[in-house]
Structures are given as C-alpha cells and as structure tokens.
Amino acid sequence: MSRLDAVVLLLFVWCSTAAARDEPVSVSLTLKDAFKEAFVMGTALPDGGLSAAEWELLTTQFAAVTPENGMKPAALQPEEGRFRWQEADAMVAESVRRGLRVNGHVLIWHEQCPDWFFRRGEADAPRDLVLKRLRDHVAAVAGRYAGQMQSWDVVNEALADGEGFLRDSLWSRSLGEDYVIEAFRAARLADPAAELCYNDYNIESPPKRDKATRLLRLLKEHEALPDAIGIQGHWLLGQVPFDDIETAILAFHAEGVKVMITELDIDVVPRNTQGADISARSDNSTNPFPGSLPPEMEERLARDYARLFTLFAKHRDKISRVTLWGLHDGRSWLNHWPSARTNHALLWDRQLQPKKALNAILQSAEIPE
Ligand code: XIL
Numbered sequence: 001m002s003r004l005d006a007v008v009l010l011l012f013v014w015c016s017t018a019a020a021r022d023e024p025v026s027v028s029l030t031l032k033d034a035f036k037e038a039f040v041m042g043t044a045l046p047d048g049g050l051s052a053a054e055w056e057l058l059t060t061q062f063a064a065v066t067p068e069n070g071m072k073p074a075a076l077q078p079e080e081g082r083f084r085w086q087e088a089d090a091m092v093a094e095s096v097r098r099g100l101r102v103n104g105h106v107l108i109w110h111e112q113c114p115d116w117f118f119r120r121g122e123a124d125a126p127r128d129l130v131l132k133r134l135r136d137h138v139a140a141v142a143g144r145y146a147g148q149m150q151s152w153d154v155v156n157e158a159l160a161d162g163e164g165f166l167r168d169s170l171w172s173r174s175l176g177e178d179y180v181i182e183a184f185r186a187a188r189l190a191d192p193a194a195e196l197c198y199n200d201y202n203i204e205s206p207p208k209r210d211k212a213t214r215l216l217r218l219l220k221e222h223e224a225l226p227d228a229i230g231i232q233g234h235w236l237l238g239q240v241p242f243d244d245i246e247t248a249i250l251a252f253h254a255e256g257v258k259v260m261i262t263e264l265d266i267d268v269v270p271r272n273t274q275g276a277d278i279s280a281r282s283d284n285s286t287n288p289f290p291g292s293l294p295p296e297m298e299e300r301l302a303r304d305y306a307r308l309f310t311l312f313a314k315h316r317d318k319i320s321r322v323t324l325w326g327l328h329d330g331r332s333w334l335n336h337w338p339s340a341r342t343n344h345a346l347l348w349d350r351q352l353q354p355k356k357a358l359n360a361i362l363q364s365a366e367i368p369e
Contacts, residue, residue, distance in 0.1 A: 032061055039319045071088050107138050108134060117137075235267070309364065
C-alpha cells in the first residue's frame with residue numbers, strides 16, 4: 001500500500017465514522033498532499049493579487065499557479081516593442097518566493113492578442129513581419145522568465161471547433177500551420193528548461209481529439225513536439241464526458257506527451273455553449289443560484305468532481321498536473337462568462353469554506369498500485 005493509499009484509507013475511515021456520528025465532515029488533508037504522489041495540483045492566479053486569507057488557502061492547498069490573464073500577449077505587449085512587465089514580474093516573483101511552480105499562460109493565442117501583430121499601417125502585415133513578431137514576442141517573454149517557470153502554455157486553442165484543422169484566426173491566416181511550429185521552436189530556444197504545452201478546450205471530444213493528435217504528429221515531424229498537452233477541462237455539471245476524457249488521455253499519451261488538466265471547473269449554471277470559446281458570449285443573464293447552491297446540486301457537483309479525480313488518479317502515470325481555473329467560487333471566470341451570473345464551479349465557496357466536492361475528491365482519491 002502506498003503512502004497515499006494509506007492516507008486516503010485513514011481519511012475514508014475517519015470520514016465515514018464522522019458521517020455515522022452525523023457530524024459535519026471536515027477534512028484536514030490538503031488537496032496538494034492528497035495527490036502528491038500522483039500529480040501537481042495547481043490553481044489560477046487572478047489579476048490584481050489575493051488577500052492574505054486567499055494566499056493562505058492557496059499555499060496550503062496548491063503547489064502550482066497559472067496567472068489567469070497577466071501573461072497574455074495583450075497584457076505584456078499591448079503595443080509593439082512596449083512591454084509591460086511590472087505586474088507579471090511581481091506575480092512570478094511572489095509565486096516563486098512562496099515556493100509555487102509557475103505555469104506561464106500564454107505565449108500565442110488568438111484571443112487577448114493585440115491587432116498590431118497583424119497590421120502594418122492600414123494594411124495586413126506581410127507574412128515575414130508577422131512571423132518576426134511572433135518569434136520576437138515568444139523570445140522576449142519566455143526569455144525574460146527563463147529559469148523561473150516550470151512550464152509554458154505555448155499555443156492556446158489553435159484547433160477549429162467545426163470544420164477544418166486549424167481555427168480560422170489571424171494567426172492561421174497569416175502563417176498557416178507554421179505559427180504553431182514556430183511558436184514551439186521559439187519557446188524551446190528561449191527557455192530550454194521549461195515544459196512546453198499545447199493547450200485547448202474540448203480536445204477530449206472525438207473530432208477535436210483527432211485534430212489534436214494530428215497537430216502533435218505535425219509538430220513531431222518538425223522536431224517541435226511539446227512536452228505536454230493541456231486539456232483545459234471547462235466542463236458542465238451532469239455532462240462531464242468521462243469516457244472521452246479517458247480515451248483522450250490514452251491517445252495523447254501514446255503520442256509521447258504528458259497530459260495536463262489545465263483549467264478545470266464545472267459550470268453549474270446551464271448554458272448552450274460547450275467548451276470555452278471566450279468570444280461566444282450570450283446576452284441572457286440567468287442567475288438561478290444567486291445565493292448558495294441547493295444541497296442536491298452540491299451533491300451532484302461533488303459526484304462529478306470525485307469521479308473526475310478518480311479518473312485522473314487512475315492515469316497518474318500520464319498526468320503531470322491538474323489545475324483548477326480559480327481558487328474559490330468568488331474567483332471563477334464563470335461568474336462573467338458567457339454572461340454575468342453567480343456561479344459555484346469550484347471547490348471552495350466565496351467565504352473560502354471547503355465544499356462537499358472537495359471532501360468527495362479527497363475521500364475518493366484511491367490510487368491503484
Ligand atoms: C479567461 C479568464 O479567466 C478571464 O478572466 C478573462 O476575462 C478571459 O479569459 N481558456 C483560456 C483562459 O485559456 O485563458 C481563459 O481565461 C478561459 C478559457
């Protein structure tokens with residue numbers, strides 16, 4: 001029996017006894033320790049910093065952070081050649097000082113990316129200029145933080161949701177497949193020690209999974225294979241595609257990369273859009289749970305989360321990190337996307353209290369030998 005098994009077993013017995021005595025279950029084991037031997041637990045680091053209580057929660061429960069917006073192209077290079085490093089520098093330094101691993105997010109993405117990359121005066125910039133700008137941006141950003149970053153999301157969301165291979169974006173229009181290849185090459189040169197990751201949503205779903213596999217093969221052919229692929233993991237309550245996720249983990253691992261779950265949350269407010277296309281906003285603001293979540297919904301959320309972590313633990317030899325997209329419900333982007341509504345998608349509530357889902361994860365974290 002591994003140490004983790006023993007801890008989980010003890011915890012299970014302790015919790016069951018507490019439940020039998022009808023006491024509230026409170027778990028003293030932390031998330032990062034529960035999965036220490038399986039994978040690194042991470043969370044998103046929001047812009048503008050955290051309160052002392054939030055830092056306390058973060059450093060107790062998590063071993064890694066991903067800056068939520070502060071390292072995106074729009075944040076770091078809003079105008080050509082004019083970099084704004086101050087906030088990102090502070091985020092990285094503070095995280096490193098607190099002993100956290102930092103995952104950089106994101107070098108190249110079609111969203112939160114200024115237009116100047118693609119323009120020259122009033123006209124479209126020629127291919128060579130766009131390519132130079134891509135290389136320069138990646139070299140400057142990945143180079144600046146080299147030695148401090150555990151990993152980088154190098155390219156985000158390059159794959160098409162519908163027809164076609166690559167998403168139709170200014171990057172793919174300007175450079176075709178080369179934009180992905182060149183981004184990985186430039187990142188490797190700038191920070192050879194960082195783990196490089198291709199990151200996308202819905203790549204567990206069969207059509208997009210095949211495209212992701214094709215992309216990994218293409219990158220391999222060009223000697224630019226990433227170290228990891230990130231399944232973002234923005235899922236919906238009651239609709240988590242467990243079987244697809246497992247198949248995708250196996251398929252990506254077979255291509256020679258590690259798998260990371262990079263932006264996990266479970267949306268409890270019904271919506272029409274699957275995935276996480278941030279441009280897919282909807283106007284109708286629904287707010288079915290403005291206060292807390294009804295107990296039966298908390299239970300359902302707990303079941304989905306527990307089942308997910310059981311699956312991740314089963315494939316711990318293939319998964320190197322699981323990152324939640326937010327520290328607690330008050331910090332979730334799902335309060336704002338696809339429309340403004342109060343969400344309850346994470347493991348701690350707005351008062352920083354652990355939810356049933358956290359206990360369920362810890363109780364069900366059985367790691368097979
Ligand atoms: C989101 C942030 O959480 C929001 O604060 C921001 O307004 C939009 O972007 N996929 C990604 C993340 O890769 O960068 C997105 O983050 C969520 C979807």
